[in-house]
Amino acid sequence: MSEPIIRVEQLTCAYGPVTVLRDVSFSVQAGEVFVILGGSGCGKSTLLRHLIGLERPAAGRIWLDGAELTASEGAARQALMRGFGVAYQSGALFGSLSVLENVLLPLNEFTSLDPAARELVARLKLRQVGLENYADYMPAALSGGMQKRAAIARALALDPRILFLDEPSAGLDPVTGAELDALIKRLAGTLGLTFVVVTHELASIFAIADRALMLDKSAQGMIALDTPQQLRDHPPSAPVRRFFHRETA
Amino acid sequence: MTATLTLRDDTLLLSGRLDATGCAAIWPAARSSAATTVDASAVDYCDGAGIALLFELSQRGIRIDGLSDGYAAMLQALRPDQPLAQRATARRAGWIEVLGRVSARTLASVQDRIAFLGGITVAARSLLLSPQRFRYAATLDVAGRAGADALPIVGLISFLLGVILAFQSAIPMKQFGAELFVANLVGLGLVRELSPLMTAVLLAGRTGAAFAAELGTMKTNQEIDALTTMGLDPMRFLVLPRLVAVTLMTPLLTVLAEVIGLFGGGLVLLTLDIPLKTAFSQAAQTVALTDYVGGLFKAAVFGFGIAAIGCWRGLRTGSGAQAVGDAATSAVVTSLVFLVVSDGLFALAYYYLGW
Numbered sequence: 097m098s099e100p101i102i103r104v105e106q107l108t109c110a111y112g113p114v115t116v117l118r119d120v121s122f123s124v125q126a127g128e129v130f131v132i133l134g135g136s137g138c139g140k141s142t143l144l145r146h147l148i149g150l151e152r153p154a155a156g157r158i159w160l161d162g163a164e165l166t167a168s169e170g171a172a173r174q175a176l177m178r179g180f181g182v183a184y185q186s187g188a189l190f191g192s193l194s195v196l197e198n199v200l201l202p203l204n205e206f207t208s209l210d211p212a213a214r215e216l217v218a219r220l221k222l223r224q225v226g227l228e229n230y231a232d233y234m235p236a237a238l239s240g241g242m243q244k245r246a247a248i249a250r251a252l253a254l255d256p257r258i259l260f261l262d263e264p265s266a267g268l269d270p271v272t273g274a275e276l277d278a279l280i281k282r283l284a285g286t287l288g289l290t291f292v293v294v295t296h297e298l299a300s301i302f303a304i305a306d307r308a309l310m311l312d313k314s315a316q317g318m319i320a321l322d323t324p325q326q327l328r329d330h331p332p333s334a335p336v337r338r339f340f341h342r343e344t345a
Numbered sequence: 346m347t348a349t350l351t352l353r354d355d356t357l358l359l360s361g362r363l364d365a366t367g368c369a370a371i372w373p374a375a376r377s378s379a380a381t382t383v384d385a386s387a388v389d390y391c392d393g394a395g396i397a398l399l400f401e402l403s404q405r406g407i408r409i410d411g412l413s414d415g416y417a418a419m420l421q422a423l424r425p426d427q428p429l430a431q432r433a434t435a436r437r438a439g440w441i442e443v444l445g446r447v448s449a450r451t452l453a454s455v456q457d458r459i460a461f462l463g464g465i466t467v468a469a470r471s472l473l474l475s476p477q478r479f480r481y482a483a484t485l486d487v488a489g490r491a492g493a494d495a496l497p498i499v500g501l502i503s504f505l506l507g508v509i510l511a512f513q514s515a516i517p518m519k520q521f522g523a524e525l526f527v528a529n530l531v532g533l534g535l536v537r538e539l540s541p542l543m544t545a546v547l548l549a550g551r552t553g554a555a556f557a558a559e560l561g562t563m564k565t566n567q568e569i570d571a572l573t574t575m576g577l578d579p580m581r582f583l584v585l586p587r588l589v590a591v592t593l594m595t596p597l598l599t600v601l602a603e604v605i606g607l608f609g610g611g612l613v614l615l616t617l618d619i620p621l622k623t624a625f626s627q628a629a630q631t632v633a634l635t636d637y638v639g640g641l642f643k644a645a646v647f648g649f650g651i652a653a654i655g656c657w658r659g660l661r662t663g664s665g666a667q668a669v670g671d672a673a674t675s676a677v678v679t680s681l682v683f684l685v686v687s688d689g690l691f692a693l694a695y696y697y698l699g700w
């Protein structure tokens with residue numbers, strides 16, 4: 097097996113005195129679609145924020161693409177952070193820019209394509225997420241699900257090697273969600289992009305995930321890491337079984 | 346390895362890495378070529394930028410050959426046979442239309458201001474009818490932030506104002522040996538005009554802008570909608586406490602500004618060998634009760650206006666971070682205009698009242 101593109105060792109995440117996650121370790125291979133699961137408030141977004149360098153871990157180390165994120169500072173850290181795309185749970189579109197300009201922003205900043213070519217790339221990203229006809233809308237004039245899709249288009253703009261998506265299909269109808277899943281699969285398969293996706297949708301998990309990491313609030317950490325089929329058919333613990341079989345406690 | 350492009354007969358040979366960097370180099374040549382076919386069999390990587398290039402070529406009716414299955418599927422998923430939506434071109438409006446739009450907007454804005462004042466009145470009436478529903482704790486909290494927290498800056502500015510006023514007037518007065526009358530000038534100037542105005546200007550910058558930003562952010566976060574659907578009137582819940590707090594705090598801050606300003610002026614007179622006691626009694630002789638009460642009443646009206654304008658701008662915020670900034674800016678600007686205009690009206694009114 098080659099060197100993993102993401103490696104996390106003994107990661108502990110805390111907000112001040114409150115520890116959210118303890119001793120999380122895993123690695124993700126290039127081209128893999130890696131899903132993070134768990135109940136609401138168990139720390140999925142927190143883990144994601146640590147992986148993309150927005151929060152400093154209380155303990156533990158994170159490597160991205162061979163470089164240690166937790167040990168890099170200043171310009172090196174910025175260069176590392178530029179190497180991936182993120183779609184936040186809330187969308188986080190720039191409210192003063194139109195949808196098209198939101199997607200164009202990374203293309204303008206980081207590519208040397210001419211303006212017409214950049215605009216074509218951006219419009220195709222919007223076609224991919226079904227927002228082609230909303231290019232000139234301001235984010236505030238979009239529905240919640242549309243904002244989400246615009247955020248995904250922006251994250252995809254540069255086809256970065258690693259993509260972090262926080263609940264991309266939340267708020268999407270099943271058809272659009274399935275199209276998004278197909279897009280993720282295609283990009284991972286053809287371009288070898290790596291995806292780290294937080295999601296609750298069982299259908300989506302089985303459609304895209306190569307492996308799934310499950311977090312748990314009471315365990316304050318990871319309770320399972322395997323393929324979704326394996327987790328469903330041979331759940332290692334009660335919380336995992338409940339999640340995959342939709343049972344109540 | 347980067348991307349290359351060669352034209353053989355009417356076939357465009359693409360090879361190498363079609364990523365953003367590679368495409369940037371070959372895109373202009375590809376755009377201007379007259380090829381009818383593309384041979385992409387030597388392409389070994391092709392991301393979104395490369396697919397966009399192939400998309401553009403196939404939109405021009407050029408056939409794409411030899412693309413590996415995965416990339417061909419990516420291209421097909423983008424439906425290259427269907428044209429892309431284009432940027433809508435804005436229609437230029439004629440001057441009559443512009444004039445009409447501006448007038449309609451101005452009229453609507455005036456109507457909106459009147460409606461807002463009406464809303465305040467209605468909320469105030471319900472407050473008088475059921476005073477137990479008034480949000481006293483919230484009002485105290487606003488009073489603390491708008492009033493008590495503003496003490497240091499109001500104190501500092503007033504002190505300097507007193508010093509400057511006394512110092513500037515002492516120079517010409519001294520030529521006539523009339524240094525003592527500096528106390529009259531400072532006393533009247535501060536009590537009738539400068540203390541209320543300066544305090545209000547500071548509050549407009551501090552509190553008016555804060556109200557606009559606060560309510561504007563709540564508006565963009567749909568918090569105002571949440572209040573409304575819970576049956577809580579934003580007027581009663583948010584605006585009224587702010588109005589009451591600032592209307593009461595501004596006169597109090599003005600009193601403080603007057604005392605500190607007089608003290609500053611007194612210190613300057615002390616350097617001219619006029620004792621503080623003499624200076625103060627001189628000032629007290631000139632400043633009548635009507636001057637004092639008139640100044641404080643003015644301050645209360647200023648405070649009311651600043652709070653109302655801040656809340657109004659906040660509640661009318663558009664969406665997005667920029668809109669919140671705009672709301673705060675326009676709250677300050679509108680407040681300053683309001684202060685100057687209403688101060689002029691007060692001067693007229695007091696003149697006719699003989700105050």
Ligand SMILES: Nc1ncnc2c1ncn2[C@@H]1O[C@H](COP(=O)(O)OP(=O)(O)OP(=O)(O)O)[C@@H](O)[C@H]1O
Nearest residue numbers: 111114116134135136137138139140141142143185
């Ligand atoms: N900025 C913060 N400061 C303090 N605690 C926080 C902060 N952000 C999150 N938390 C806490 O960390 C825990 C995990 O939050 P997180 O947002 O990671 O949950 P999540 O798994 O993404 O949930 P959801 O599925 O609802 O999005 C929660 O208990 C939350 O209260």
Ligand SMILES: [Mg+2]
Nearest residue numbers: 140141142185
């Ligand atoms: Mg979350």
